[in-house]
Amino acid sequence: MKPLFTIKAGGPTSWAVRVVCAAALVYVLLWIPTSGSNSLIDTATTALTLMGAALSLNLLLGFTGQISLGHSAFFGIGAYTTAVCVTRWGWSPLKTLPIAFAVAFVVGALVSLPALRIKGVYLALVTLTLGVVFPQFIKWPKIEWLTGGSRGLTDTGFKFDKNNRTFELFGWNPWGNLRGENVKPFYFWIAVVIVLIIYLICRGLVKSRVGRSLVAIRDNSTAAAVMGVNLALTKGLVFGLSAAMCALPGSLTAMKGTVTPDTALLTVIGSITFLIVMVVGGAGTLWGPIIGAIVYQFITEKTGDWVEPDKIPSLLRPFFSWSKTPPAAGIFGLSLVVLMFVAPLGLAGFWKQVVGRVVAVVPKPAGSTTLEPTAPSDGIPTWQPEEPLAEQ
Amino acid sequence: MPLLEVQDVTVRFGGIVALDGLSFEIEEGHICGLIGPNGAGKTTMFNVVSRIYQPTRGSVRFRDEELLTVPAHGIAKLGIARTFQNLALFPSMTLLENVMVGAHSLGRIGFGRAISRIGAASDNRRTRDHAGDLLHQLGLGALAFKAADGLPFGTLKRLEIARALAAQPKFLLLDEPAAGLPHGEVDGLAETIRGIRDQFDLTVLLVEHHMSMVMGISDRVVVMEFGRKIADGTPAEIQNDERVIEAYLGAPA
Numbered sequence A: 001m002k003p004l005f006t007i008k009a010g011g012p013t014s015w016a017v018r019v020v021c022a023a024a025l026v027y028v029l030l031w032i033p034t035s036g037s038n039s040l041i042d043t044a045t046t047a048l049t050l051m052g053a054a055l056s057l058n059l060l061l062g063f064t065g066q067i068s069l070g071h072s073a074f075f076g077i078g079a080y081t082t083a084v085c086v087t088r089w090g091w092s093p094l095k096t097l098p099i100a101f102a103v104a105f106v107v108g109a110l111v112s113l114p115a116l117r118i119k120g121v122y123l124a125l126v127t128l129t130l131g132v133v134f135p136q137f138i139k140w141p142k143i144e145w146l147t148g149g150s151r152g153l154t155d156t157g158f159k160f161d162k163n164n165r166t167f168e169l170f171g172w173n174p175w176g177n178l179r180g181e182n183v184k185p186f187y188f189w190i191a192v193v194i195v196l197i198i199y200l201i202c203r204g205l206v207k208s209r210v211g212r213s214l215v216a217i218r219d220n221s222t223a224a225a226v227m228g229v230n231l232a233l234t235k236g237l238v239f240g241l242s243a244a245m246c247a248l249p250g251s252l253t254a255m256k257g258t259v260t261p262d263t264a265l266l267t268v269i270g271s272i273t274f275l276i277v278m279v280v281g282g283a284g285t286l287w288g289p290i291i292g293a294i295v296y297q298f299i300t301e302k303t304g305d306w307v308e309p310d311k312i313p314s315l316l317r318p319f320f321s322w323s324k325t326p327p328a329a330g331i332f333g334l335s336l337v338v339l340m341f342v343a344p345l346g347l348a349g350f351w352k353q354v355v356g357r358v359v360a361v362v363p364k365p366a367g368s369t370t371l372e373p374t375a376p377s378d379g380i381p382t383w384q385p386e387e388p389l390a391e392q
Numbered sequence B: 001m002p003l004l005e006v007q008d009v010t011v012r013f014g015g016i017v018a019l020d021g022l023s024f025e026i027e028e029g030h031i032c033g034l035i036g037p038n039g040a041g042k043t044t045m046f047n048v049v050s051r052i053y054q055p056t057r058g059s060v061r062f063r064d065e066e067l068l069t070v071p072a073h074g075i076a077k078l079g080i081a082r083t084f085q086n087l088a089l090f091p092s093m094t095l096l097e098n099v100m101v102g103a104h105s106l107g108r109i110g111f112g113r114a115i116s117r118i119g120a121a122s123d124n125r126r127t128r129d130h131a132g133d134l135l136h137q138l139g140l141g142a143l144a145f146k147a148a149d150g151l152p153f154g155t156l157k158r159l160e161i162a163r164a165l166a167a168q169p170k171f172l173l174l175d176e177p178a179a180g181l182p183h184g185e186v187d188g189l190a191e192t193i194r195g196i197r198d199q200f201d202l203t204v205l206l207v208e209h210h211m212s213m214v215m216g217i218s219d220r221v222v223v224m225e226f227g228r229k230i231a232d233g234t235p236a237e238i239q240n241d242e243r244v245i246e247a248y249l250g251a252p253a
């Protein structure tokens, strides 16, 4: 079956599609904090938090092929760096972001030292240990003076009071009211900026010589070394960078006011959640974790009250009424199994397949000769453009 | 001065002695055939030069520089590229991307410049064009945007040559490039190897079981058996060498 349309990569049509998608994205981002309900803004902020963590993990696992079950610890390092700086030393929360980034980078790079020698299941176990130990470490009596032990820390975020300035543009105010009456949009925008930073870092790397070397390490590390890729240095930097980026959304959770070591995302549950979001969305694709986080948070919200049988839609009641807890995790687990068969590259990969049926993107010719790129045909696996959303 | 000097190299795997005091030399500009029965240690020799295996003894000098102190990722920068007997491609990438990774050692874009995008776009364009030209030259241009996974073995062996050339090497090691090729295409491959040697001023070390090809294009031939060199000379000398005939070529019909 031939695709209905063909688009030239980098041609006017592809640019038009990009502009339209970007405009739609900006519209949605402005609409949520100005017109959305408080709970929608909260949901969106949580989705963005997961997105940031899943994007970070994706650089390490999806692109470089190094598994980590310890990313909840890096997330937690971000949260505690912010909390400690704000409560003990009275820093302004936003200024703690670079510190959280730096601390997590150093810890991540140190963890990568054993990771340079070990692979697969062993690496999973070493990083899992990190994820398990982190909350225990926070509760360690000897450092309780700093971390607040199992009670955690409070007042770790912004101080909102009547004297704060409120920014308004012709009476239009997308960032909320910093006098403490309406602060949710403010957190939302911090989350947006954090995700944007992480996305741009990942995108920059992936679409460069470095990104190609990462995928090369994942696909065949011996061959990568023969091509001149410094395995130890590259893996170490990626591990550190991935950890550092993951600390940023962690920081954001602390900015909301309290941090405890038993917060789900700071425990191994967090690591598993980031992993599931990333894999369901599409490991090794730039947009996978973004799609994954939105879908994950949407399902979590929708099924949050499915513990009472009469809240479950009647069609689905027989399948879920036995559960005593919200079934979101189960639904995601099942969809993971289905996706493995239908679309190994997750929802993003599935989207590419579907779009590929309708629109064929003809890549720019490569080389100085009159090399004409062939349009994708049936049967043989074909090259797909990197960003289905932008190209679509 | 020879381009590559292998002296007394010994590699052990547990009880197996894969290379047993192997010594030979390759002159610059030559195509040097390396032949020997399966298990003779030819691939092990490649892996020593690529710094994948560390010999227990010996020295390997390239342009008078000791290779055995260079890290594996430093070999490509010195101008040494290779292909793999059993393919070591990047299956999730397209052919074009595979060749682009081959040019890794020529690039300058590190983490900082990749993230800040300073010069990254022009680096991509240059690398991409360079890779596209090489694919075209090796007759793979039409497949540039296909995924490497699932293409015929012979095609992928050719892709490995393109990827190795992307590093603009001075010294190219080919491990059984004709394996998996239909008989009719072997002559074409021999032609290709000679062509790239002349065009890029290469020195080539060629491991191949296809005798007529080796004897046809090699300037010199080194014969190995049980990790040792048993003969060394021009193709004509090798074909008449008693020991080689006995050990490897078999009695003439």
Ligand SMILES: Nc1ncnc2c1ncn2[C@@H]1O[C@H](COP(=O)(O)OP(=O)(O)O)[C@@H](O)[C@H]1O
Pocket: B013, B016, B017, B018, B036, B037, B038, B039, B040, B041, B042, B043, B044, B045
């Ligand atoms: N990684 C390895 N581990 C153990 N034994 C090996 C390894 N690589 C090669 N060998 C052994 O070394 C010997 C030489 O192998 P090889 O270099 O592949 O021979 P050739 O390429 O000439 O056919 C064989 O006996 C092989 O089994």
Ligand SMILES: [Mg+2]
Pocket: B042, B043, B044, B085
């Ligand atoms: Mg071999």
